[in-house]
Amino acid sequence: xxxxxxxxxxxxxxxxxxxxxxxxxxxxxxxxxxxxxxxxxxxxxxxxxxxxxxxxxxxxxxxxxxxxxxxxxxxxxxxxxxxxxxxxxxxxxxxxxxxxxxxxxxxxxxxxxxxxxxxxxxxxxx
Amino acid sequence: xxxxxxxxxxxxxxxxxxxxxxxxxxxxxxxxxxxxxxxxxxxxxxxxxxxxxxxxxxxxxxxxxxxxxxxxxxxxxxxxxxxxxxxxxxxxxxxxxxxxxxxxxxxxxxxxxxxxxxxxxxxxxxxxxxxxxxxxxxxxxxxxxxxxxxxxxxxxxxxxxxxxxxxxxxxxxxxxxxxxxxxxxxxxxxxxxxxxxxxxxxxxxxxxxxxxxxxxxxxxxxxxxxxxxxxxxxxxxxxxxxxxxxxxxxxxxxxxxxxxxxxxxxxxxxxxxxxxxxxxxxxxxxxxxxxxxxxxxxxxxxxxxxxxxxxxxxxxxxxxxxxxxxxxxxxxxxxxxxxxxxxxxxxxxxxxxxxxxxxxxxxxxxxx
Numbered sequence: 001x002x003x004x005x006x007x008x009x010x011x012x013x014x015x016x017x018x019x020x021x022x023x024x025x026x027x028x029x030x031x032x033x034x035x036x037x038x039x040x041x042x043x044x045x046x047x048x049x050x051x052x053x054x055x056x057x058x059x060x061x062x063x064x065x066x067x068x069x070x071x072x073x074x075x076x077x078x079x080x081x082x083x084x085x086x087x088x089x090x091x092x093x094x095x096x097x098x099x100x101x102x103x104x105x106x107x108x109x110x111x112x113x114x115x116x117x118x119x120x121x122x123x124x125x126x
Numbered sequence: 127x128x129x130x131x132x133x134x135x136x137x138x139x140x141x142x143x144x145x146x147x148x149x150x151x152x153x154x155x156x157x158x159x160x161x162x163x164x165x166x167x168x169x170x171x172x173x174x175x176x177x178x179x180x181x182x183x184x185x186x187x188x189x190x191x192x193x194x195x196x197x198x199x200x201x202x203x204x205x206x207x208x209x210x211x212x213x214x215x216x217x218x219x220x221x222x223x224x225x226x227x228x229x230x231x232x233x234x235x236x237x238x239x240x241x242x243x244x245x246x247x248x249x250x251x252x253x254x255x256x257x258x259x260x261x262x263x264x265x266x267x268x269x270x271x272x273x274x275x276x277x278x279x280x281x282x283x284x285x286x287x288x289x290x291x292x293x294x295x296x297x298x299x300x301x302x303x304x305x306x307x308x309x310x311x312x313x314x315x316x317x318x319x320x321x322x323x324x325x326x327x328x329x330x331x332x333x334x335x336x337x338x339x340x341x342x343x344x345x346x347x348x349x350x351x352x353x354x355x356x357x358x359x360x361x362x363x364x365x366x367x368x369x370x371x372x373x374x375x376x377x378x379x380x381x382x383x384x385x386x387x388x389x390x391x392x393x394x395x396x397x398x399x400x401x402x403x404x405x406x407x408x409x410x411x412x413x414x415x416x417x418x419x420x421x422x423x424x425x426x427x428x429x430x431x432x433x434x435x436x437x438x439x440x441x442x443x444x445x446x447x448x449x450x451x452x453x454x455x456x457x458x459x460x461x462x463x464x465x466x467x468x469x470x471x472x473x474x475x476x477x478x479x480x481x482x483x484x485x486x487x488x489x490x491x492x493x494x
Contacts, residue, residue: 042473065422
């Protein structure tokens with residue numbers, strides 16, 4: 001399983017790449033594998049406010065719909081529209097397929113997230 | 127998983143990387159690698175399913191024929207030895223107990239196949255209604271059941287048996303077929319919309335038979351397939367699923383299964399209610415729809431027309447063959463015309479869909 005060392009993780013299997021006040025968010029290799037073939041991604045609108053732990057997006061695999069939660073609070077700055085036409089990218093390139101970029105209102109929340117080492121442990125336990 | 131029932135192939139699935147989930151009280155693989163790949167393999171080549179969880183009951187004795195005529199909606203009288211029919215068992219009010227396959231082995235010798243989740247319920251229903259002194263035995267545990275489905279199924283299976291499979295027609299069964307050394311019953315039936323076979327064998331023989339079929343099918347691109355592909359395949363072919371398109375609260379008339387009701391035969395349970403439903407015209411109708419806006423419809427999502435709720439989705443999902451999001455819905459007959467626009471409410475959002483002809487995928491059975 002691929003768990004890049006330069007990202008932060010949530011216990012709900014989202015990854016976060018922080019650059020300044022902006023955070024790109026996607027779902028991990030573990031999550032895409034558990035979900036199976038992804039056929040649809042529902043994303044929020046640019047400008048929407050989101051709180052840490054709130055539902056941010058929905059991924060639909062062939063079998064079921066699953067919520068994606070925002071690991072941080074802030075405003076949606078960008079959404080990855082490529083995922084509308086090619087949701088399967090989440091399976092083939094989970095860390096290249098960011099869902100949204102959030103303009104963080106409290107970058108301090110990043111400290112509450114899991115390190116790669118902690119996330120490896122979590123995946124092993126599940 | 128420990129409390130779940132396991133088929134004789136449970137260890138085989140685990141060994142070959144099957145992702146095991148709970149289904150109808152059973153531990154079964156939902157997929158091996160990818161539901162989409164397994165679906166595609168069945169449509170273009172072949173896929174092998176473990177369907178050992180299906181319920182099986184033998185109905186035997188002098189009164190067996192009359193009993194089955196009374197308890198099913200089908201005409202058992204049309205069956206010859208080695209033939210099967212698809213039919214329904216209904217409650218007196220017309221709701222559905224289950225949809226079943228009835229095989230005739232001999233004049234007083236029948237074999238019934240049920241949905242796994244209903245096995246106990248169906249078995250009890252048969253016994254409760256047994257006023258004919260019929261010998262009814264639940265033989266579910268005596269059989270493993272494999273389904274090899276897809277256009278290359280015959281070629282693959284033929285390589286493992288001396289029995290001429292070309293001569294085995296649609297909905298016919300042959301007993302005493304040796305496949306890779308295992309004693310089997312083979313029927314040309316399935317639940318995918320493709321040509322294929324269901325193979326009944328002893329639990330002990332199942333793992334070796336499973337491996338032998340996959341080995342023989344390797345050059346043809348056969349893959350093991352799970353419940354996920356089974357569901358998307360049957361949805362495209364509009365084969366009903368109990369608990370979704372069929373239930374005690376949905377009559378076969380509403381479900382569009384009127385052709386499986388044989389009113390010309392003697393009385394059967396539910397006949398009066400179903401005849402009334404047919405002559406009055408059902409208030410609800412099963413339709414197929416395609417999403418026009420982005421969203422995946424799922425079972426039980428509300429369906430609206432002009433802001434008014436008119437029914438609900440019974441099954442829905444992504445169609446790998448059509449590359450569209452499709453579904454079946456039970457809605458008010460007045461709103462159920464082909465081409466009519468409906469809204470499917472997905473997570474609180476009204477998304478546009480249109481009623482289309484069904485089945486979504488034309489079945490490729492080998493009928494001659």
